[in-house]
Amino acid sequence: MLRVTGVWPESKSFSDEEIGPIPTKWRGGCDSEDFKCNRKLIGARRFYKGYQAHNRNDKNVTFNTARDDSGHGSHTLSTAGGNFVASASVFGNGNGTARGGAPKSHVATYKVCWSEGGYCYDEDILAAFDAAISDGVDVVSASLSGENTEFFESGMSIGAFHAVANGIIVVCAGGNDGPDPQTVANVEPWTLTVAASTIDREYANYVKLGNNKVLKGLSLSEFGLPSDKLYPLVNAENAKADNANATDAYYCKDGALDHNKAKGKILVCHIYEDDPINQGVEVARVGGVGMISINDYSWFEVLPETHVLPAAHVNFTDGKYILTYINHTKSPLAHISRVKTNLGIRPAPIIASFSSRGPCNIDPTILKPDISAPGVDIIAAYSEDVPLGPHDKRRTPFMAVSGTSMATPHVAGLAGLLKAIHPDWSPAAIKSAIMTTGIYEDIVLSRNI
Template sequence: MEGICQNDNDTKFSCNRKLIGARYFSKGYEAAIGPQSLVVRSPRDTDGHGTHTLSTAGGSPVSGANVLGYGNGTAKGGSPRARVAAYKVCWPPVNGSECFDADILAGFEAAIHDGVDVLSVSLGSDPSGYFGDGIAIGAFHAIRRGIAVVSSAGNSGPKPGSVTNLAPWLLTVGASTMDRQFPAFVLFGKHRLKGESLSTASLPRNKMLPLIRSGDAAAANASYEDANFCKMGSLDAKKVKGKIVVCVRGINARVEKGEVVMLAGGKGMVLVNDPSSGDETIADPHLLPATHISYSDGLKLFSYLDSTKFPKGSISHPFTMLGNKPAPFMASFSSRGPNIITPEILKPDIIGPGVSIIAAYSKASSPTGLQFDKRRLPFNSESGTSMSCPHIAGIVGLLKALHPEWSPSAIKSAIMTTSRSRDNTKEPIKSSFLAKANPFDYGSGHIWPSRAMDPGLVYDLDMIDYLKFLCSLGYNSSQISTFEAYKCPLNLTSLMDLNYPSITVPSLKETVTVVRRLKNVGTPGTYVAYVRNPIGVTMSVNPERITFEKVGEEKEFEVKLMPVGASEGNDYVFGSLEWSDGKHNVRSPITVKFKEN
C-alpha cells in the first residue's frame, strides 16, 4: 500500500510506521453547505469516532488501557500488526447532514488507488437503491479489485426493516453485548438493582438521598414529556436540588441527561430504559453519580416512586465485572431486518461486540462529546454498530493475511457460516428483551473468529455473479455500464439464486427451488446436509451428500422448500441448512415468508 499523509492545512499533523496514510475529503460537504470556516481541513479526528473505530480494527497492543480506571488491561485491534490508513469523509453535522456521497466516493476511490486490503466503513444512511447509494457504489468498485468492505448495519433498532448497507457485496454488521459490564447499583426500599456506569463521582456512603421522577420536576415553561426525557432546560432547579433524578432514555443523548440534572443541582441520575430499549444497559462516563438500568427494573423503580410518599435511594460506585451471563445478546439499537430493498438477501450478515467498547479516542473531544465536559481521555467507551463493524473488519484482515487467495466473498462466507447462534449459557442468542432472537436480529449469528480460519467450504461469488444480480433487479446494461461494461443475459436468474451464505424466500406459496454452489477450501472429504425446517415448511436437499477431492473444487446443490399445513400468514419463519464432514460445520440461516392469498 502507498498512502498519502495529507497535512497541507495542518502542518503539525503527521503519519508514522503504523498510520501510513491519512486523507480528508470535504468538497461535497462544502458544496452543499457553503464554505465553512469551522471545517478543519485536515485528516485529524476532532470527535473521537474515527480514532475509536480505526484502533478497534487495527490498533497495536497497548497495556494499561482503561476509561477513568475501569476495564484496565491490554487493548489491541482485531488486526494488531496491520498498517492502517484513515480516510475522513464526515464533518460536523449541519441540518442533520455530515457525510456526503461525493466525499464518501472520493474516499473509496483514494483507498482503492492506495491499495488497501480491507475497508471498515462505520457509517450509513437510510436504505435506498444501489445506484443511489454512495457506499454501495464505492464498495462495488473496491470488491472488484479484491478489497473486502465491512459496514455497520445502523443504529435504528429494534424497529423491523431498519437495517442499512444492504448491498450483497457488503459485509453488514449488527451489534451485540459482551460478557464485560461495569455495574453500578441503584438502592431503594428493599431493592438493589444492577445498572451500568463509568462515572467516577460518588454519593456519600450509607446515606439515602431523596428520589424524584424527572417528569415531576418539570420547569414552568417545560412539558412533562420534555422533563421526562431530561431535555436541556426542562427541569426545575428548586425541585431537583440535592436529589437523585430518574430520567427516561430516548430523544437526547444519555450523557446529556446527566448534564441537565447536574446543571439543575441534582446529586445523581438513574437512567431508565424506554420500552424499545428493553434490558440493554450501556456504561457511559457520566459527569455525576449515575447508573443506567433496564426497562423491567425501571418499572420497579417507578412503582416505588408512585407508592412512596418520601422516596429515597442511593447509587453505588461502579466496578469492572467479567463473565456476565447471558452474553452476547442483541443490542436494542442494532438495526434489524428484513432487507427492504432486496428482501431475497438477508441483512444483517453477522453481529459482533458493539456495546461499551473501550478503544483509543481523540483528545480533541471530551469522552461525552459535550462542551460542558472538560475531561480529555486517551481511551473511551463507545456503543453502536460503528463499534461492531471494525471488530469484524479486523478479523477480515487476519483472514486475508492467512488466506491471501480468498476473495472478499469467500472471507465473508467463512465468517457467516462458522458463526454461533448460542450464548455463553448455551441457549439461543436473545434479543434486548431477553426473548429468543432470530436471523433478522443477528443474521448468521455472532462472530467466531477461530472457526472462520478453517470453514471447510465457502459460498464464493465473483463480479459476474453481482452483475447478473443487478440485471435481475431490473437495472439495464447501460445503467450497469456505469459500474462495469456488461450486457445483461436474456435469461435472468432468480434473486434467490445469488450464491449467498444465507437463503431467504420472501414469498412462498408453491414449492420453490433455490440453487447454491459450494467451494472446498479445506481438506478433501464428504459433507452431509442437515436441515432444520422452518415452521410450516418442508425442505429437501439434492444431493444430500457431496464429496470434494481437492481444494478449489466447486459443486452445486438444490434446496427445495415446500409449504405444508397452515401458513403463518404475514410472519417470517426460520430454519437452517448445515453441511458437515464431522469436523467442519457450514451453517446457513433459512428465512421464509408465506405469500398472502
C-alpha cells in the same frame, strides 16, 4: 489496510512501537496539514468537495485536517487495527489492555464525513474509494450506513464494487435502525455486512431504596455515594424550576430544575434521546447528589453513560418500581453505589435491539446481515478533541460506544489477519471463510450452534 472517517493521531492505539516497516506496495500518504503519519498510521486523507458543493454557505467547517472531530473514526480504526495499550479504561471502568483485531497491521484513514451532523456525500465516498484502491489497501472498513437505494445510484455500492473488483474486501455496518424488519443497510452482495451483538461484560452499579430493595443499573460514572448514607429521592418533575415547563423537568433538560428543590437529593430523570449525559450535568448544576435514569418504554435500551455524578440507568420495570416507591412513601430515600465491571454476563452474545434487521428491502433474495460481531459498550480509542457533551467539557482517550459501526471493525480486523495469512485469497474467499467458520456460542446452554 482499513478505512474510516478521521483519526486522533496522538492516541497510543496508533503508536508505531514494535510495528514493522511500511509495505513497499503502499502508495498513499498523509495530506493532513496538522499532523504527520508514522509506521502504524501510514495514511490520512480527506475528501470534502462533495460536502462543499452541497453546503456552499457553510463557513464553519475546516477541511485542512483528517483529524477526528467526533470520536467515531478513532474508535472504529483502533477497534480494527489499534496497537496494544495497557491500562485502558473509561474513567477507571473496564480497565485492561486495549488492542485492535489486527494489532500489528498498518492503518489509514480516509475522512469523508464533515460537520456535527456527520454528513457524508456520495461524491466524497467515491473519491475515497478511488484513493484507497490506488493507495494499495487490503481491507476497507466502512462504518457508514444510510437509507438503501438501487445499487447503481449509491456511492457506497459503486465504490465497494470497484474495491472488490480490485481484490479488496469491503466490510460495512448494517445500521442501527432495529429491531424493525427490512431496516438493514449496505445490502450489496459483494460486501460483508455486519450486525451488532452484545458481549459478556457490563458496567453495573446498584440503587438501594429506603425499603432495602436493591435494583441493578448501568453506568460509566467514576463517582459513587458514601456507602453508609441514604439520600432523599425525588422525581425530577417535583424539582421543576418556576419558569420551566413540566415536560422539560420530567426529562431533566438544561435549566428546567430548581436548586432549592434538588439540592442534596437523588433525582429520577426520564431518558430522552438527545443527550443523557447532559441530564446529569443539569442535576449536578442544581446541587443534586445523584441521578437515576429510567425508561418510558420497555423497548428502550439500558446503556451506561459517562455521567458527571453518581448515576444509574435502570430498566423499564425497575423504573416503574422506583416511581411507585416514591409515590407511596412519605420520605423516600436511596443510595447509588460505585460502578463495578462484571464479566461472564449471560446470555451473551445476543443481537442488540438497535441492530438493523433483514430481509433486504432492495431484493429479498439477498440475505443480510452476513454476520454479527461485538457492538455494545465497546471500549476503544477516542478523540481528545471531543468534549463529552455541550455542557460537559471532559475529554477521554478511550470511550465505550455501541453500534454496528463498532461491530464492523471487529470483522475488518479479522479480514486483515486472513489476508495476511492468505494474500492470494479473494474477497469472496475471505467473506466465505469468516461466515462459514463463525460459531455462535450460547453461554447459558453451553452449546455451539
